[in-house]
Every structure is written in C-alpha cells, then in structure tokens.
Amino acid sequence: MENKVYFETIKCEDYEIFNLEYHNKRVANTIAKNFDLGEYIYPLSNKLLRCKVIYNEDEIIDINYFEYKKRQIKSFKIVNNDNISYSKKYLNREILDNIDKQGCDEVMIFKQGYLTDTTISNIAVLVDNIWFTPKKPLLQGTTRQRYLDSGFLKQLDITFDILKKASKIALLNAMIDFDIIEDYSLSL
Template sequence: MDSVKYFETIKCEDNEVFNLEYHNKRVANTIAKNFDLSEYIYPINEKLLRCKVIYNEDEIIDINYFEYKKREIKSFKIVNNNEIEYSKKYLNREELDNLYNKRDNCDEVIIFKNNLLTDTSIANIAIYYENIWITPKTPLLYGTTRQRYIDQGFLKQSDITLEMLNKASKIALLNAMIDFDVLEDYSFSL
C-alpha cells in the first residue's frame, strides 16, 4: 500500500530559501518527525522559484523547482462545503480541485465550511474588518505565512461570516509564494 504523500511549497529567490523554520515546523506537525529541509533545498538559479518538496512519513521523495509567475486574481466564487478536510498539505488535492472547478467564470473560489470562511483553493485568506486584519480561526490548512503573521501580532484569528466578508474593506491572500497579497479591487459571486 502506498503511504500518504504530502508536500511543501517553498519560495526561493536570489539563492535564498524563505521561511524554512515555518516549513520545518509544519512538516514535523504533519508526520511527527523532523526533517531539516535546508539539507535538501538548493535553488537552481537566482530567479523566483517555487520549490515543491514531496514527502511521506519516512522520507523526502522528490524536490522540484519551477519558475513562479503570480496568478492575477480579482473575482471569487463563494462555495460551501461542510465535508472538505485538508488539515495537512496532502499531495492529493482532489477535494480542493473539485471546488476550484466550481468557480464558473471567476478566477478563484472562497471556501466556506459550516457557514464560516476557511480558505481559497490556493491560499489562506485574511480580511480587513473594523480596522484590523483577521484570518479564519479554523482554516482548512494552517499555512506557514498565516502563522508567521499571527506570531508577529499583525494578524488576529476570528470566526468570519459571509456578512463580515461582505463588509470587509479589503482582503489578502496568504501563501509561501505571494506572502501577504492585499487585494482592494475584487468581486464575489454566490
């Protein structure tokens, strides 16, 4: 039987590897074993790269580097799914991909579970609401960038309803590649 596979997406640029401490912590939390990813990651050039580390509970399986180009995201389809489970960064993203495929003509989906905001299919999310940045208390995935901003005290955790999302003056997408990407020009559809 094949073991469950996981992955990390790590930003590399100018031969620098970003936020490894947080990626190492997530790997340790995922498989209850420590891998020092710095022993495996060697950027192949100075360009902006997405390093994809595939692993299971026993070993690092593969490491690939891809030149990164940020997607333009301005429109979101709001989808509800009370069954989705993506608490670990599973290599098998079928559940997320199925939700993404319901985006209609929108660029991305915003996923609600049990009437609360969770994530998008590619990033954690934060909203600027009542003069502070808040992020869902229960995201689908506890992202490394999200955790870094919480640790810095910049981002607060809260349950976020659709009404709060609609009242937000701006939103931000958070992941290892785009960091904290603030969007002020965006739209939602139900």
C-alpha cells in the first residue's frame, strides 16, 4: 500500500520560523508520530518565505522555500459540496484545486448547509462584534487553532444567512495569519 504524502506550510521571516509548536502538533496528529520540524527548517534569507515541508509517515521527503507574495482576495464564489473531504493536509490537493471559481478570486465551501473553509485558508466572520469560525472546517488549521486557544475566535455552525450578516470576514492561514477583509463580494 502506498504511503500518503502530506505537507506543512510554515512562515519564515528574518530567519525566524513562526508557530512551529502548532505545526509540530498537526504533524503528530496527522501521522501519530512526533517530528520536530525545527530540526529540518533553515530559512535561506531574511525575506518573507513560505517553507513547504513534504513528509509521509516515515520521513521528511523534501523542504522547499518560496518567496511569498500575498494574493489579493475580494470576490468569493459560494460552492456547495457535501462530498468534499480534506481533513489532513495532503500534498494531493486536486479536490480543492479543481473547484471552479467562476471568475472570482476564491471560493467559500459550504458542506451540508454550513460554511467550512476556502481552498487556501480557514475563515472567520464578524457577527455582533464576535469573531466566529466554522465548527467543522475542512482542515484544522494551525492559525485557526492558535486563535481558538487564545479565546479570540469562537466556533459556530455558520449558515449562509449568518454569513450575510457578517460585517467583516477574515482568512486565516500560516502565511497571512488573520487577514481581515472588509470590502468583498459574494456570488452564488
């Protein structure tokens, strides 16, 4: 049987590795073994880098560094897909990469009537001055978990009606942290 291959995206800047503890926890949860990713990551410059660690149950397969440029995301397509599953950070992202954005910058994926994630990040919505994140995201993101642990984020089953009431949304991932988007459009 072929081993599953996974990856972690880790932010590095000024030779610093960000939130390593949370990435180590996710790797341990993914393969039920402890890896100290800090033993393998050596940022190559002081620039903002996206470190991509590729691994399987047995070993670190490869580590790559890419200079990071943030995408501007202002328009979202709502996608309903009850069959989508991405519970571990698999290297094969075909299921996410093949979602048709229909001219929008990104999609918001709903599953069984509830918001889950976008293709590149977890999501949070500001409703009545409280930041909520989906109870059942597609992927348990490291940044999402940090904000839940701090008490800043609360979990909620977010319906489309709740999404429409949001005064702001935020995208969350290892590279952009908690990126608030105030001016955005939704299309069905």
